[in-house]
Amino acid sequence: MQRESMEFDVVIVGAGPAGLAAACRLMQQAAAAGLTLSVCVVEKGAEVGAHILSGALLEPRALDELFPDWRQRGAPVTTAVSEERLYMLTSEQGGIELPPALLPTPLHNNGNYIISLGNLCRWLAAQAEQLGVAIFPGFAARSPLYDDQGAVCGILTGDMGLAADGSPKPGHVPGMELRARYTLFAEGCRGHIGKELIARFGLDQGRDPQHYALGIKELWRAASHRHQPGLVLHGTGWPLAEAQGGFFLYHGDEGLLTVGLIVDLDYSNPYLDPFEEFQRLKQHPLLAHHLFEGKRLAFGARTLAKGGLNSLPQMTMPGALLLGCNAGTLNGAKLKGIHTAMKSGMLAADTLVQSLAGGDAGARRLTDFDAIFKDSWLHRELYQSRNFIPALHKFGPWLGGAFNYLNHNWLGGRLPLTLHDRTPDHATLFPAAECRKIHYPRPDGQLSFNRLSSVYLANTGHIEDQPCHLQLGDPELPIRDNLPRFDEPAQRYCPAGVYEIIDTDGSPRFQINAANCVHCKACDIKDPAQNIRWTPPEGGSGPNYPNM
Known part of the structure; x- marks a missing residue:
């Protein structure tokens, strides 16, 4: 098939904080070095920010470096944290507030901001375009391109206008080859190309397996007399009796508040349902007080990489870099990944400009990035926090919390040992026969609400007549293996009702409702047989998040 091709100096996959920070920094540094660069950003969402979901608390350190005058430029970062509280919920009615002095220092949020990450990305995209970056929303990167030496040399975008059977429909447009001297992959957590690159180049050799959590979030319009701009609530405990994780509730600007639950995906009971756990959480008096008389505006879900430095793959490969949450740069101790993702993109830009200024078009291995990264505050921050999540996984919230308090508050994260968690999340499920059923x-x-009304508020849209983007390695496995052994957990770990077991003439059938998908990637991660592969649907498909 003949495909159109375009040439760039740099192609960036993903218009999230890492990709957009890299794009802006590239143009800034190129101008300072007297270089003229062609840079494009490819974004699978219908618009920049459409697929962006985060809590979100912003530590402005990276933004300060990228645009020191961001306030004068009108960045949507206006609501500073004014008060924060941390709770341990002990039952559906009870709980205790933990004294601030007993919290590990990374959990303090003085100087941080409550934001919409989607809106920040829209603003960053505008800054990038002013600097000369070309941004192409609605185009999904399907696969990397490799040159004759095996180095990455760009991407292939997905076809538009394919029928469900893969045949071209009227108006079919083949994907384009976007070729580049360097390619930056900033797809977000569990990027499908990132998975391919990690496997192809062995980037995770010697690392712990990556660990993930599923974050489920709602945006509410608070009742005016209950709204407290700048208030931050975090907590753990109930209702997560059989999983680790925690909740958040943030009072932002313009009467908006966000509430969410993060469930670590290393849980063992296949009957656990993260979506239903979230609905239970909102009934607790602590949260209900803030939500009562309010109106739910939006719903979404997304996985996040929590393995930290121990699970961070090699980020360099010939011709390309893996950035942000695509690599796993989130700081689990701080529960923040925006500033770290942005910094990884900025370090990548510094590396590329040095290489381009030197006229280096040889092996294109970008090995300078490793030294630049290890000399940065990003690496120091991740190193200090490397034990935070493994401690919670090994010792639980109380003993793990005590360990983290000692390590961070007394030793500054310099405890001379490194904890590991070497069991991948998909391998932690127990057989259903050994677990209690959970009745929600x-x-x-x-x-509290049902799945379908929630998916409606995610504004999710997929053309029905297109190839299913949720691919099964073995179509018979869900009924043959997962159903009798685990009561097919995809029915429950998916927050959007994508997977169902349907009774057809007395026989169970595994049904995929791909149109419901909010692109959270939980299925790609938690399926115990690793039989489900998430791939990008036609560009522009998926959720369309406002203010998330």
């Missing part, structure tokens, strides 16, 4: 209450329609 019916939604009340005021604080």
Whole structure:
């Protein structure tokens, strides 16, 4: 098939904080070095920010470096954290507030901001375009391109206008080859190309397996007399009796608040349902007080990489770099990944400009990035926090919390040992016969809701007549193996009702409702047989998040 091709100096996959920070920094540094660069950013969402979801608390350190005058430029970063509280919920009614003095120092949020990451990315995209970056929303990167030496030399975008059977429909447009001297992959957590690159180049050799959590979030319009701009609530404990994780509730600007639950995906009971756990959480009096009389505006879900430095793959390969949450730069101790993702993109830009200024078009291995990264505050921060999540996984919230308090508050994260968690999340499920069934209450329609009404608020849209983007390695496995052994957990770990077991004439059938997909990637991670492969649907498909 004949495909159109375009040439750039740098192609960036993903218009999230890492990709956009890299694009802006590239143009800034190129101008300072007297270089003229062609840079493009490819984004699978219908618009920049459409697929962006985060808590989100912003530590402005990287933004300060990228645009020291961001306030004068009108960045949507206005609500500073004014008060924060941390709770341990002990039951559906009870809990205790933990004294600030007993919290590990990374959990303090003085100087941080409550933001919409989607809106920040829209603003960053505008800055990038002003600097001369070309941004192409609605185009999904399907696969990397490799040159004759095996180095990455760009990407292939997905076809537009394919029928469900893969045949071209009227108006079919083949994908384009976007060729580049360097390619930056900033797809976000569990990027499908990132997976391929890690496997192809062995980037994870000698590392712990990456660990993930599923974050589920709602945006609410708070009742005016209950709104407290700048208030931050974090907590753990109930309702997560059989999983680790925690909740957040942030009072932002313009009467908005965000509430969410993060569930670590290393849980063992296949009956656990993260979506239903979130609905239960909102009934707790602590959260219900803030949500009562409010209106739910939006819903979304996304996985996040929590393995930290121990699970961070090699980020360099011939012709390309893996950045941000695609690599796993989130700081699990701080529960923040925006500033770290941005910094990884900025370090990548510094590396590329040095290489381009030197006229280096040889092996293109970008080995200078490793030294630049290890000399940065990003590496120091991740190193100090390397034990935080493994400690919680090994010792639980109380003993793990005590370990982290000692390590961070007394030793500054310099405890001379490194904890490891070498069991991948998909391998932690117990057989259903060994686990208790969890019975969840019916939604009340005021604080708790069902899946379909939630998916509706994610504004998710997929053309029905297109190839299914959720691919099964073995189509028979869900019914043959997963159903009898684990009661097919995809019915529950997916927050959007994508996977169902349907009774057809007395026989179970595994049904995929791909149109419901919010692109969280939980299925790609948690399926115990690693039989489900998430791939990008037609460009522009998926959720369309406002203010998330």
